[in-house]
Amino acid sequence: MNYQQQSVAGMNGVELIVALYDGMVRFLYRAIQAIEANDVSGRRIAVKRTLDILIHLQSRLRMDIGGSSAKALAEFYAAIFALCLNGSRLASTVQLKEAIRCVRNVREAWHAIAQDPEVIRLLRENQRKDSPRVPTLVVVPEIQETVTSSWSA
Numbered sequence: 001m002n003y004q005q006q007s008v009a010g011m012n013g014v015e016l017i018v019a020l021y022d023g024m025v026r027f028l029y030r031a032i033q034a035i036e037a038n039d040v041s042g043r044r045i046a047v048k049r050t051l052d053i054l055i056h057l058q059s060r061l062r063m064d065i066g067g068s069s070a071k072a073l074a075e076f077y078a079a080i081f082a083l084c085l086n087g088s089r090l091a092s093t094v095q096l097k098e099a100i101r102c103v104r105n106v107r108e109a110w111h112a113i114a115q116d117p118e119v120i121r122l123l124r125e126n127q128r129k130d131s132p133r134v135p136t137l138v139v140v141p142e143i144q145e146t147v148t149s150s151w152s153a
Contacts, residue, residue, distance in 0.1 A: 012123045014114040017057070021107035024053050028084070028100045035091045047088040050099075054081050076106060 011019065027049040034042030058077045061070045080099050087095030113119050 012114070012120065014110060014119065014123065018107060018110045018114055020053050020057060021103055021110060024050050024080075024103050025100055025107070027053070028096050028103070031084075031088065032093045032096050035093050035096070040091075043088055043091065047084050047096075050084050051081060054084070073106075076102075 027046045031043050031046035031050070034040075034046055054077050058074060061074055063070045063074075066073070080102060083095055083099045083102070086092070087099060
């Protein structure tokens with residue numbers, strides 16, 4: 001197991017979500033660099049990786065638990081997906097930078113949640129009950145308000 005795998009193995013579900021958002025930002029910056037270098041293949045690969053993360057996050061939403069927050073995140077992911085596709089199709093650094101801005105905005109909300117001692121306590125309790133560590137949308141009601149209100153796109 002390499003360092004990166006060990007690092008991910010020690011994360012709770014919310015920290016994993018933050019890491020996925022960080023990955024999206026990193027790949028979007030790669031796509032922008034590829035556009036600036038006129039590297040069509042590099043742009044497509046970087047955008048595809050971003051889309052793969054979005055699809056993964058979308059597939060992990062729990063509408064039965066998350067309610068309106070899950071719906072808001074589903075709409076957010078769909079909007080970012082469309083922005084990335086269009087940005088790639090048009091080779092538009094402006095659209096990809098807008099996607100980065102939006103992703104960072106929501107990422108900050110997840111990061112704040114990951115630092116909340118009450119959330120950490122609840123995550124540990126849930127992890128003991130459910131052995132697999134699968135990031136789910138909502139652990140406590142306060143998360144719903146934080147995630148929903150932080151999206152400005």
